[in-house]
Amino acid sequence: MAVVTSAAGAPHRYLQAQTRWGVIEIMFWIATLAPFVLFPSYLVLMSQIAITALFALSLDLILGYAGLVSLGHAAYFGIGAYTAGLISKAGWGEPLSGLLIAALAAGLFGYVTSFIVVRFRHLALIMITLGLGLMLVEAANSASWLTGGADGLQGVKMWPLFGHIQFDLYGYAAYTYSLIVLFLVFLAMRRLTNSPFGLSLRGIRENAVRMPAVGAPSLSRLRTIYTISAVIAGVAGALLAQTTETVSLETLGFQRSADLLVMLILGGTGRLYGGMLGAVIYMVARDQFSGINPQYWYFWMGLLLVAVVIFLPNGMLGGLARLISRWRSAS
Amino acid sequence: MLATHGLDKRFGSLVVAAGIELAIPKGARYALIGPNGAGKTTLINLVTGMVQPDSGRIVLDGEDITGLEPAMRVKRGLVRTFQINTLFPNLSPLEAVTLAVCERHGDAGTWWRSLPTYEQAIEEAYGILTMLVLGADCNRPTRQLAYGQQRLLEIALALASKPKVLLLDEPAAGVPKDESGELFKAVAGISSDITVLFIEHDMDVVFRFATRIIVMVAGRILVEGAPEQIASDPRVREVYLGRAHHG
Numbered sequence: 001m002a003v004v005t006s007a008a009g010a011p012h013r014y015l016q017a018q019t020r021w022g023v024i025e026i027m028f029w030i031a032t033l034a035p036f037v038l039f040p041s042y043l044v045l046m047s048q049i050a051i052t053a054l055f056a057l058s059l060d061l062i063l064g065y066a067g068l069v070s071l072g073h074a075a076y077f078g079i080g081a082y083t084a085g086l087i088s089k090a091g092w093g094e095p096l097s098g099l100l101i102a103a104l105a106a107g108l109f110g111y112v113t114s115f116i117v118v119r120f121r122h123l124a125l126i127m128i129t130l131g132l133g134l135m136l137v138e139a140a141n142s143a144s145w146l147t148g149g150a151d152g153l154q155g156v157k158m159w160p161l162f163g164h165i166q167f168d169l170y171g172y173a174a175y176t177y178s179l180i181v182l183f184l185v186f187l188a189m190r191r192l193t194n195s196p197f198g199l200s201l202r203g204i205r206e207n208a209v210r211m212p213a214v215g216a217p218s219l220s221r222l223r224t225i226y227t228i229s230a231v232i233a234g235v236a237g238a239l240l241a242q243t244t245e246t247v248s249l250e251t252l253g254f255q256r257s258a259d260l261l262v263m264l265i266l267g268g269t270g271r272l273y274g275g276m277l278g279a280v281i282y283m284v285a286r287d288q289f290s291g292i293n294p295q296y297w298y299f300w301m302g303l304l305l306v307a308v309v310i311f312l313p314n315g316m317l318g319g320l321a322r323l324i325s326r327w328r329s330a331s
Numbered sequence: 332m333l334a335t336h337g338l339d340k341r342f343g344s345l346v347v348a349a350g351i352e353l354a355i356p357k358g359a360r361y362a363l364i365g366p367n368g369a370g371k372t373t374l375i376n377l378v379t380g381m382v383q384p385d386s387g388r389i390v391l392d393g394e395d396i397t398g399l400e401p402a403m404r405v406k407r408g409l410v411r412t413f414q415i416n417t418l419f420p421n422l423s424p425l426e427a428v429t430l431a432v433c434e435r436h437g438d439a440g441t442w443w444r445s446l447p448t449y450e451q452a453i454e455e456a457y458g459i460l461t462m463l464v465l466g467a468d469c470n471r472p473t474r475q476l477a478y479g480q481q482r483l484l485e486i487a488l489a490l491a492s493k494p495k496v497l498l499l500d501e502p503a504a505g506v507p508k509d510e511s512g513e514l515f516k517a518v519a520g521i522s523s524d525i526t527v528l529f530i531e532h533d534m535d536v537v538f539r540f541a542t543r544i545i546v547m548v549a550g551r552i553l554v555e556g557a558p559e560q561i562a563s564d565p566r567v568r569e570v571y572l573g574r575a576h577h578g
Contacts (some may be wrong), residue, residue, distance in 0.1 A: 206419035215405035
């Protein structure tokens, strides 16, 4: 076993090394540019993957770092999507300001609900987030004068990005736009998770009883991260609404919340990249398997999920990290 | 420094604290002893705010803190350790103690600055860990530490909050007697500015460290006094020899 000792006099060096950009990380982000060259006909799918990855990132913040599990996170995604769609329908199609307003709306709902959510854990928390999600779907369904109900929101029309770049049929602008937003949010969240605040979230996850005994106001910290997570989910939803120019009830639905949890578990929680990797695997698998057999493709997803949970309890990235550390200590 | 007035607590019909009066002066070393179930840990829970008293007041440094949240009491210098390890299994000791230092400095809500830039806080945390001979293992996950090391980390975490009053709940609980030396060296090394109240079953340790001893039985303070008084008190002998306590 590799015992890591800190060099005397510079204990912060070891912590610093952990927050440094790794080669694999840089390669990952370079690889996100590859589709422009390698699969230009898949850019629409890639844009949806980037949006889903952003959504997964938002869940990882509360589940992977703070230990709050949710089966209703699509609520914030859907609010972002509907807000962005409605603003455009009302005649304001400027994407960036629309994104901002959608983020605010989702964040506001996140902040309000956080007062209930952070008081619970485990099964109770799953049920509460599930219940909130279900309520929102039906509220949106019944308010069909506003949302279009089961038919979805029609008539969303986006203006060009920065007044010049038109959203095109091939997803070129959509993927560029989604990828840039994903990357910027990722940078901010990478900083957040490496900050004292991020450390205190991990503290809450690791031992909620100890936190007050070190003087930490756990509940207000949890409310903060829950709100931030809702904002990011809202941004992801808004991106989907803006790039597809339609919003359906499905954006709020239970299936989306459940799929999101599946992606995060597949990829691995508490590493930011886990959710993104999960999103890639899930979306590509859906695209490929549903091409072979559109009815039964969930079978393979289920199989993969069971296998990962049994053999890689920390997800695929967790398994990979273990492999790398074993390889390093052996060499 | 720390005082309680008429502290009462019942769990249903079980009286766990009845009329508890404490008056602990600054820098004192108080031992809290008594048979299992006497209410020693409950008293710590009451004083730190983890359990709310039914009635009574708690005063720290002249200020009434009875209604304060546990975290706010810690900020005012009332800090505890736990009898059962209450640590962060997947954080390293350096991360855990740095977290406690950042909380004390009011930096732990900051999300836009990277943790390694808080060199002073990390340095301070490392200093505490070195003092408690955890320096060499400070970057391993806590769950990998030996049990005795985890007991030391309990104390390190408490010291990181710069306590004025430190409540140690059986610091050596579960550590074999011949291995507890390191722990009691750490306890003995605690600055004399800090007021210490500790729960301990080992009478050798109690008589070695305590300047005053409080004996609790069935939720009440039976007697409080200097070690030699306690040693010769017939009621205490009764309790510890078990004659009066079968009922």
